[in-house]
Amino acid sequence: MTDLLTPHGAHREAWRCLQCWDAPCTAACPVHVPIPEFIARLRGADPQGAEELVRSANPLISTCGEICPDEQYCARACVLRGVEGPIRVRELHRFVTETAHAPWPTWTASRSKRVAVVGGGPAGIACARELAALGYAVDVYERDTAAGGIVRHNLAVDRFAVDRLDRDLSALHGAPIAWHLGQAAGSLREILAAHAAAFYAPGTHEDILLGIPDEEGLVTSGMAFLREWRDGIGKDLTGKEVVVIGGGNVSLDVTLTAVHAGAARVVLVYRRGPREMPVWRRELEEAATRGVAIEYYARPIALLVEAGRIRGVQCRRTRLVDQGARRPVPEDMPGFDFVLPAEEVIRAVGSSPARDEDVDLRWGSKATLPVSERMETAAPSLFAGGDLVSREGTVVAAASHGLRAARAIHHMLTEAAR
Amino acid sequence: MRSIPVRPLPAVDLAVVFLGRRLENPFILSAAPSTDDLDMARAGLEAGWAGVVLKTTSMEGTPVPLAYPMMSTMEWAGRRLVGMGNIDLISEHHIDAVEERVRVLSREFPTKLIAASIMGSSKEAWQALARRLRDAGAHLIECSFSCPQGSMGERPGAMLAQSAPATEKATGWVKEAAGDLPVLIKITPQVADVAEIARAVKNGGADGITASNSVPALMGVDIETFAPIPSLGGFGTYSGFTGPAIKPLTLRTVAEIARHVSLPISGNGGISTWSDAVELFAVGAQNIQICTAVMHHGFRIVDDLCSGLARYMARKGFTKVADMVGKALPHIVEHDELPRRQVRSRVDETACLRCGVCYVACRDGGHRAITMSEERLPVVDDERCVGCGLCPLTCPAGCIRMEAVA
Structure with a gap:
């Protein structure tokens, strides 16, 4: 995490923006934060005005100020990117959220209709905020005892201070939102019967397995590992050799947390190469500076186990083959196996949705739930978002799903009334 | 100080002769805090400045009621000190101390220009000051007719150099006392007709003119307390405004004098870089006095000034600074004498950043001649473009120029 910009530094950076x-930055932002406009307000010494612009576009303003991967959104679109370096939009956004304390809005539930939100992660929070702003009474169903989803439970401890999420939730105090926390939501059928519409964003919670012998019981789930550290009951790895299997941002969070947990050595095994790695470069650099080693072009094929304890991971070399797909496909290279010593093996190769809905969402063979531009599912009055519908995996993308769904729900309900 | 290996400068002679005295380069430290201390003046001369004008002194017994804080900044676009304000007064030091500095410095630095700046309140005071500093060995006397603060003009609050008759009379007094010693009169840019004042300076017998002093300004208002800036316990006053922001004012002041009065000019006000200096030479200054840039970045900037100037002169084929003096003057005409041509805006698409800043400027401040293409490139409509020249000023890539059309 970089240091917060100083007031003068923020002012200087704000003046670098070409306006x-x-x-193009706003167009590239999933929630379309009015970036030149908020920067202009920073220039004019109106941080509260800047905060208001960012907050109206992004319900997770403090959270995104800390962790939004601007390199894949606004900064990537900045016309100065190839010239003198892009505007550090997230740093300016963060400066706004960390220094400007505008009063929270006041809320009124002006409409009689109730809308349900299933899942209290970023997508659900954004949807609930927008629905409440539009005057609906909202029921949020979250099985955990606090809202936030992955952002609350599964980010590396060193990477994100959860009080930023709490601050975003504080802004919803007084909103016509009933938070049903720590309880099962009930079936979609029941929820739809009791509400004018529903937004379904439960996330993905089924660990994808490595598919190697003895995996269950010996290999640790990355999501569980992260969550335990978040909950203050994290596994101590002092002096241990740790192998993490993955390649995405979650696996990087696992490596960072393993370092935090005292591991003597942390190796990340990824079956493709550095160019294919779907991670934010900032996080990758952070992992490298913390001493995380990356074994590219390899995948685990067996655990070496002695007396019921892991001693190592046998890995097989891979090479990339272009099969005309979006990304080159890793192919085994038998005869080039090697062993990584390991006392702890953590799996972070992704998770999949439960797909246990009692209404037909027409999943088909898709890994993500198909939805329309307006986040409509195949079921009437049911909208969906978050990791369930997209592998983008960012807070801001999830927030955009929630906002789009809320506006579509409002449109549907007001059109229906006509 | 760090030692940086440098290649020799181009074999260009930066020396100038000003009022009969040879200066190793055209850069002089002007009368200011940087020259109000013997060690500082020494450090400046050792750093390579060709001369110093010691901070203005007055008669013993003249009170110098300084008020602090005295400095203020004009900021813009995240930059500090785009302009600087001060409510400083003349030197607090006794005339004896200033005389001693003149003696020491002229002994230690025989090849440099050691000048003294004076400000009097009566004929007797002006003449006594001039005589004492001449006798101390000053090479030149500069008379401040233009300090915006603590002024000694005909009316309370007015500067001497805001009245042509007063300027001519006081110049005569000083020159009478100074004898052969060269006398410069430092004027204010804040007059209706600067040429009229310059004529008074000349008619009074001065050897040259220093153009010009700081510009009277109100540096700001604290919008929480409504105290002026700088605020001294809630109260404030007008400052003397200097620094990069006033360069255009100085250029015009010097150009006006050079175009209308034949009088050697020492240029002063808003010069920070060698190219600023070339501009001031081009409108008629024979040398350059600098204060604010030194107060910001130190004496060492004289290296940069000399380096840039020498390379520029070598490139342009100027063998001496005097070759540049007044080069722009024949090109300055009255508005009704300007050539009337058709010009149009032309965009170099290969360098365009596609930011559309030119488009917004033309749309809301020009003639609505620019549209943005599908490729996010500006397209100029020659029918609507009048050639005002706004768009190139706004272009961050510098890829727009105005082109003459048939």
Whole structure:
């Protein structure tokens, strides 16, 4: 985490912005934060005005200020990117959220209709905020005892201070939102019967397995490992050799947390190469500076176990083959196996949805739930978002799903009334 | 000080002769805090400045009621000190101390220009000051007719150099006392007709003119307390405004004098870089006095000034600074004498950043001649473009220029 910009540094950076007429940064932002406009307000010493612009577009303003991967959104679109370096939009956004304390809005539930939100992660929070702002009474069903989803439970402890999420939730105090926490939501059928519409964003919670012998019982789930550290009951790895299997951002969070947990050595095994790695470069650099080693072009094929304890992971070399797919496909290279010593093996190769809904969502063979632009599912009055519908995996993308769904729900309900 | 290996400068002679005295380069430290201390003046000369004008002194017994804080900044676009304000007064030091500095410095630095700046309140005071500093060995006397604060003009609050008759009379007094010693009159840019004042300076017998002093300004208002800036316990006053922001004012002041009065000019006000200096030479200054840039970045900037100037002169084929003096003057005409041509805006698409800043400027401040294409490139409509020249000023890539059309 970089240091917060100083007021003068923020002012200087704000003045670097060209104020492009069509704001390619805003277009690239999933929630379309009015970036040149908020930067202009920072220039004019109006941080509260800047905060208001960012907050109206992004319900998870403090959270995104800390962790939004601007390199894949606004900064990537900045016209200065290839010239003198992009505007550090997230740092300016963070400066706003950390220094400007505008009063929270006041809320009124002006409409009689109730809308349900299933899942209190970023997508659900954003949807609930927008629905409440539009005047609906909202029921949020979250099986955990606190809202936030992955952001609360599964980010590396060193990477994100959860009080930023709490601050975002504080802004919803007084909103016409009933938080049903720590309880099962009930079936979608029941929820739809009791509400004018529902937004379904339960996340993905089924660990994808490595598919190697003895995996169950010996290999640790990355999501569980992260959550235990978040909950203050994290596994002590002092002096241990740790192998993490993965390649995505979650696996990087696992490696960072393993370092935090005292591991003597942390190796991340990824079956493709550095160019294919779907991670934020900032996180990758952070992992490298913390001493995490990455074994590219390899996948685990067996655990070496002695007396019921892991001693190592046998890995097989892979090479990439272009099969005309979106990404090259890793292919085994038998005869080039090697063993990584390991006392702890953590799996972080992804998770999949439960797919146990009692209404037909027409999953088909898809790994993600198909939805329309307006986040409509195949079921009437049911909208969906978050990791369930997309592998983008960012807070801001999830928030955009929630906002789009809320506006679509509002449109549907007001059109229906006509 | 760090030692940086440098290649020799181009074999260009930066020396100038000003009022009969040779200066190793055209850069002089002007009368200011940097020259109000013997060690500082020494450090400046050792750093390579060709001369110093010691901070203005007055007669013993003249009170110098300084008030602090005295400095203020004009900021813009995240930059500090785009302009600087001060409510400083003349030197607090006794005339004896200033005389001693003149003696020491002229002994230690025989090849440099050691000048003294004076400000009097009566004929007797002006003449006594001039005589004492001449006798101490000053090479030149500069008379401040223009300090915006603590002024000694004809009316309370007015500066001497805001009245042509007063300027001519007081110049005569000083020159009478100074004898052969060269006398410069430092004027204010804040007059209706600067040429009229310059004529008074000349008619009074001065050897040259220093143009010009700081510009009277109100540096700001604290919008929480409504105290002026700088605020001294809630109260404030007008400052003397200096620094990069006033360069255009100085250029015009010097150009006006050079175009209308034949009088050697020492240029002063808003010069920070060698190219600023070339501009001031081009409108008629024979040398350059600098204060604010030194107060910001130190004496060592004289290295940069000399380096840039020498390379520029070598490139342009100027063998001496005097070759540049007044080069712009024949090109300055009255508005009704300007050539009337058709010009149009032209965009170099290969360098365009596609930011559309030019489009917004033309749309809301020009003639609505620019549209943005599908490829996010500006397209100029020659029918609507009048050639005002706004768009190139706004372009961050510098890829727009105005082109003459048939």
